[in-house]
């Protein structure tokens with residue numbers, strides 16, 4: 001018997017249908033964020049990152065152009081099983097230049113072509129940072145009506161681009177709004193900025209699009225660098241806004257207090273929202289955007305999605321930007337780990353475990369939960385990689401080493 005067959009038999013003893021788990025995982029698309037490839041620099045001129053976020057490290061070989069970024073993503077996708085989506089930020093316009101308020105679908109034609117040729121989907125994000133009009137980290141809540149209006153126009157322009165992506169590719173495009181707005185020190189007015197943000201969002205979301213092409217989300221945050229005392233777009237703000245206005249909430253796993261986890265929020269929100277969006281990242285002491293590891297919280301996130309039977313209701317995207325290691329490798333590790341966590345969750349006998357909880361059999365529940373941790377999950381994962389013709393175990397790293405030597409190291 002092969003290792004896969006032996007592993008499959010062990011899971012079957014618990015009533016787990018391994019083949020069904022593999023088939024389910026195959027259908028899950030994860031949105032791979034383009035900005036890991038170049039430390040959120042984008043293709044506008046300065047590349048200076050603002051908005052209270054930071055990419056740290058100076059590992060050589062980062063992508064400097066769209067061609068390089070596309071080539072790097074191709075290498076990553078060749079090592080990641082399945083077909084996925086690419087998450088694009090508005091500061092990554094490829095076809096001609098325009099200020100943020102004047103961006104149009106035509107400025108992103110190369111992205112559409114890239115995705116179409118590879119059978120990928122696209123998601124989108126307005127970029128409310130790294131721009132002279134966001135120098136004070138205030139955008140949609142800015143007290144100056146002219147600056148606010150510039151950013152409202154940007155928000156509207158981005159929805160048109162996202163709807164275009166969805167229409168062109170025949171796949172729903174998630175358009176996610178995250179703004180940095182906040183204050184370094186104790187504000188004198190917490191209500192006014194939030195009122196202005198609500199009004200700006202109302203203006204941005206006024207136009208109606210085909211819901212098969214675009215879905216909108218709003219992403220909260222607890223604080224940013226230099227914006228430690230007050231964040232306009234807090235969790236309560238966006239949770240309330242989303243509930244009242246029919247847009248989705250996006251939970252970023254780095255945007256809560258250090259001991260607060262999003263895994264526990266997933267089942268709650270699925271009770272009240274049709275869909276939910278995620279930015280899966282790894283906060284280390286703060287919103288540091290480390291590469292996603294196969295850690296406890298990632299496993300819990302995946303378990304909640306799977307046991308709520310919500311793989312088609314949770315839009316999973318990644319969000320990290322580590323500049324201290326090979327950037328293509330960072331994508332591959334994060335994407336494969338997200339998939340591994342989902343597979344791990346799909347291989348759990350959830351009904352049996354939930355039954356033990358309901359019966360109050362907590363001793364047995366703990367015993368089985370702990371034993372299942374050492375079941376031969378890796379052999380099932382290897383089968384999934386083989387099914388999709390991507391290298392198993394550490395073999396994929398040979399390609400990274402080779403690409404770094406032959407391509408990335410030549411970028412000066």
Ligand SMILES: C[C@H](O)[C@H](O)[C@@H](O)C(=O)CO
Pocket residue numbers: 035040053125178219221252279287319
């Ligand atoms: C670059 C992204 O828009 C950004 O990471 C945002 O999603 C975020 O999480 C900011 O902290």
Ligand SMILES: [Mn+2]
Pocket residue numbers: 178219252279319
């Ligand atoms: Mn995020």
